[in-house]
Amino acid sequence: MAKTLFEKIWDNHVIHQEAGKPSIIYIDLHLVHEVTSPQAFEGLRLTNRKVRRPDLTYATMDHNVPTKDRFNITDPISKQQIDTLSQNCKDFGVTLFDLDNIDQGVVHVMGPEIGLTHPGKTIVCGDSHTSTHGAFGALAFGIGTSEVEHVMATQCLQQSKAKTLEVRINGNLKPGVTAKDLILGVIAKYGTDFATGYVIEYTGEAIRGLTMEERMTVCNMSIEGGARAGLIAPDEITFEYLRGRQYVPQGAAFDEAVDRWKKLTTDDGAQYDWVVEFDAESLIPQVTWGTSPGMGTDVTALVPDPQSFTTENERKAAEKAIEYMGLTPGTPMTELAVDYVFIGSCTNGRIEDLRAAAAIAQGYKVSPTLTAIVVPGSGRVKLQAEREGLDQIFTEAGFEWRDAGCSMCLAMNPDVLQPGQRCASTSNRNFEGRQGRDGRTHLVSPAMAAAAAIEGHFVDVRDWKFKVKQQA
Numbered sequence: 001m002a003k004t005l006f007e008k009i010w011d012n013h014v015i016h017q018e019a020g021k022p023s024i025i026y027i028d029l030h031l032v033h034e035v036t037s038p039q040a041f042e043g044l045r046l047t048n049r050k051v052r053r054p055d056l057t058y059a060t061m062d063h064n065v066p067t068k069d070r071f072n073i074t075d076p077i078s079k080q081q082i083d084t085l086s087q088n089c090k091d092f093g094v095t096l097f098d099l100d101n102i103d104q105g106v107v108h109v110m111g112p113e114i115g116l117t118h119p120g121k122t123i124v125c126g127d128s129h130t131s132t133h134g135a136f137g138a139l140a141f142g143i144g145t146s147e148v149e150h151v152m153a154t155q156c157l158q159q160s161k162a163k164t165l166e167v168r169i170n171g172n173l174k175p176g177v178t179a180k181d182l183i184l185g186v187i188a189k190y191g192t193d194f195a196t197g198y199v200i201e202y203t204g205e206a207i208r209g210l211t212m213e214e215r216m217t218v219c220n221m222s223i224e225g226g227a228r229a230g231l232i233a234p235d236e237i238t239f240e241y242l243r244g245r246q247y248v249p250q251g252a253a254f255d256e257a258v259d260r261w262k263k264l265t266t267d268d269g270a271q272y273d274w275v276v277e278f279d280a281e282s283l284i285p286q287v288t289w290g291t292s293p294g295m296g297t298d299v300t301a302l303v304p305d306p307q308s309f310t311t312e313n314e315r316k317a318a319e320k321a322i323e324y325m326g327l328t329p330g331t332p333m334t335e336l337a338v339d340y341v342f343i344g345s346c347t348n349g350r351i352e353d354l355r356a357a358a359a360i361a362q363g364y365k366v367s368p369t370l371t372a373i374v375v376p377g378s379g380r381v382k383l384q385a386e387r388e389g390l391d392q393i394f395t396e397a398g399f400e401w402r403d404a405g406c407s408m409c410l411a412m413n414p415d416v417l418q419p420g421q422r423c424a425s426t427s428n429r430n431f432e433g434r435q436g437r438d439g440r441t442h443l444v445s446p447a448m449a450a451a452a453a454i455e456g457h458f459v460d461v462r463d464w465k466f467k468v469k470q471q472a
């Protein structure tokens, strides 16, 4: 019978099934960070159990890590979480990419980067943005702390089978429009819960044309559309990305792996439970105006009038969001001045993101009205950026160049907004207080964030080329 990609991976991993009950599936890779693992390790300790497969379990610290002076953690809770992870990894024999390791970084950046993420694997982590790894055609999703303990103890997980949703992207992205705009556009169109209960598979020409890093940006935000996970079928772009990475089979074993991975596509004639379509051709750069990732619009648009929404609930939500965000309906998005610019996170903290931001920033100066920071997603991203001289471009322009971590994506470390500050952020969530109490977050692409840093307010990056040409 013809199967979707999801069904193939699922069927390969179900190890026990009773009628009417959730399945038991096998987990190929368990990623661990300092926030959601302490109680799980403690649970093992209390019941005298071990990590069953330490060889399939990898840990790093990211959320609490300061991006300046990282060994001097002054916040007691952060320090405790980080020290506890180190001790737990020692006690349970789990490989840890520690603060002094080049591979330390945001778990969803460093995992794929060192080649832990492979097509067809089941991957879990106590973190919702585990969906990022679906870019490789892996079934990857976030789990809660009690499930973290369960996976540590058994390498299995109880799961109900999700429904399948094809998000078909028609046409190609236009210059200046990025993978970030694409996923923001999809969520703005369909809402933050359209994919609840589904695993998304992204298909279509525009997806095929994306690099692995761009695919990760798209899959990263699947969870913001409510999905259990997001998948992209592996292809030559995937295999080329993986070739030679540390945790990828080498030589003949790699070719054999590629032969297996090539089968991980949705068969002709396979049926998804639901299909939605999205037009890439007409998409333009996106900016969110509200307090959920679905409250987004074109950079050329105006802050919406809450009355323009169809349902009472939407009108109320928009009103509340606009008030929190300190906005006035009808204001052009390009007139919104920002106080802070954050370039980083597991959505947009990879080398291509930094290149895109640097390409905008090169030769310009950050507006004196704001603070702008660039935070590489991992130690290796930082190293690579420095090899390419991107750090120079950023610092000469007036951006601060930081060490790897989650940073200002969420307020769990010293990088926080002050109350009322407005931030152009390349991260994935704009909830109330996400970047600091009463902070105001607008989600954008790295190029859009860099351009806002220079102009002091949002600008349409498609005009940027124009500006560069005029100055040249």
Ligand SMILES: CC(C)[C@H](C(=O)O)[C@@H](O)C(=O)O
Pocket: 035, 036, 063, 126, 127, 128, 129, 142, 410
């Ligand atoms: C702290 C962690 C549990 C959380 C998540 O699950 O996503 C964080 O990474 C986030 O982005 O909000």
Ligand code: SF4
Pocket: 062, 063, 106, 107, 108, 127, 129, 345, 346, 347, 405, 406, 409, 410, 427, 428
């Ligand atoms: S970078 Fe942000 S979204 Fe990603 S894991 Fe860290 S806190 Fe979560």
